[in-house]
Amino acid sequence: MSAAVDPLFRRIAFVGIGLIGSSLARAVRERGLAKEIVISTRSPATLERARELGLGDDYHLDAATAVADAELVVMCVPLGAYEGVAQAIKPGLKEGTIVTDVGSAKASVMAAVGRHLPDGVPFVPGHPVAGTEHSGPDAGFASLFQDRWCVLTPAADCNPTAVSRVAALWAACGSRVEMMDAAHHDKVLAITSHLPHLIAYTIVGTATDLEADDHAEVIKYSAGGFRDFTRIAGSDPIMWRDIFLNNKESVLEMLQRFTEDLTALQRAIRRDEGDTLESLFRRTRAVRLGVVEAGQAGSFDPQEPKPD
Numbered sequence: 001m002s003a004a005v006d007p008l009f010r011r012i013a014f015v016g017i018g019l020i021g022s023s024l025a026r027a028v029r030e031r032g033l034a035k036e037i038v039i040s041t042r043s044p045a046t047l048e049r050a051r052e053l054g055l056g057d058d059y060h061l062d063a064a065t066a067v068a069d070a071e072l073v074v075m076c077v078p079l080g081a082y083e084g085v086a087q088a089i090k091p092g093l094k095e096g097t098i099v100t101d102v103g104s105a106k107a108s109v110m111a112a113v114g115r116h117l118p119d120g121v122p123f124v125p126g127h128p129v130a131g132t133e134h135s136g137p138d139a140g141f142a143s144l145f146q147d148r149w150c151v152l153t154p155a156a157d158c159n160p161t162a163v164s165r166v167a168a169l170w171a172a173c174g175s176r177v178e179m180m181d182a183a184h185h186d187k188v189l190a191i192t193s194h195l196p197h198l199i200a201y202t203i204v205g206t207a208t209d210l211e212a213d214d215h216a217e218v219i220k221y222s223a224g225g226f227r228d229f230t231r232i233a234g235s236d237p238i239m240w241r242d243i244f245l246n247n248k249e250s251v252l253e254m255l256q257r258f259t260e261d262l263t264a265l266q267r268a269i270r271r272d273e274g275d276t277l278e279s280l281f282r283r284t285r286a287v288r289l290g291v292v293e294a295g296q297a298g299s300f301d302p303q304e305p306k307p308d
């Protein structure tokens with residue numbers, strides 16, 4: 001845990017307080033990064049839970065009321081809800097308020113949100129590349145962003161002071177901050193995050209459709225690799241539905257490449273081309289070691305091959 005610093009913002013309003021919103025609210029509170037934290041969410045049950053958890057100082061069901069007088073607004077809702085939330089907060093936004101977000105796709109968010117924000121309200125789109133398969137305010141924790149990347153994709157004409165203040169917030173929460181063009185972000189995330197989730201959803205779906213006897217054995221012997229896919233495929237259905245619908249082009253492009261490579265592997269197996277398989281698996285093993293060396297491997301697995 002880092003030492004307390006001067007607050008970076010007087011009042012931060014969160015619109016949406018699930019895994020990501022509540023993790024950021026906890027990190028902000030723990031590190032003293034805002035004098036006041038305002039929480040807003042659409043359901044009374046989630047708002048009440050946020051209050052019980054002590055995530056903020058002020059709680060509102062009405063998003064426009066929540067953002068009034070905030071210095072920074074953080075949108076933390078599923079991608080499909082962005083446009084509605086942007087419209088809802090518009091009447092409460094004052095000139096100079098900075099709006100940011102945490103959505104997993106960026107070009108669609110910039111289009112959906114940007115057009116609704118009044119002049120003089122800079123939008124600094126962000127994506128913390130950190131998460132778990134859990135949802136809701138109970139799932140959050142303050143160290144979620146520690147040593148993880150946070151990508152910011154501001155438009156070229158975005159107010160530079162607003163960008164550096166949002167960058168400073170993420171850095172103070174332990175993240176490594178990177179600036180990127182939104183379209184490039186969406187392409188990179190399509191291959192590193194979105195396609196792996198699609199593959200996990202497919203494998204687990206295929207196994208689920210097997211005959212009853214085979215299905216029982218899939219569960220019984222899941223430690224053989226299937227287990228890791230079930231963790232990813234257990235991720236929030238709404239969030240992931242929205243990611244695929246909001247990053248359609250990049251995901252379809254990566255899926256096309258993947259399908260071609262899968263077909264090549266299929267042929268290699270059919271033709272007993274062991275060398276082809278072995279050379280690919282050696283290359284992929286090196287990639288895994290690179291991820292471990294970069295400190296991005298997540299939990300330590302004693303079975304893991306060690307970097308040389």
Ligand code: NAP
Nearest residue numbers: 016017018019020042043046077081103104131132135136
């Ligand atoms: P979450 O735990 O499911 O929380 C979602 C929050 O949004 C809740 O406060 C929920 O309110 C609210 N919400 C849901 N549907 C809404 C709607 N239609 N209109 C208004 N509010 C709505 O979600 P999360 O995992 O924190 O994800 C939030 C954002 O972070 C997403 O855009 C996602 O792409 C991004 N993200 C997620 C991860 C991850 O691993 N989960 C990682 C990086 C970025 P109620 O509970 O009151 O209904």
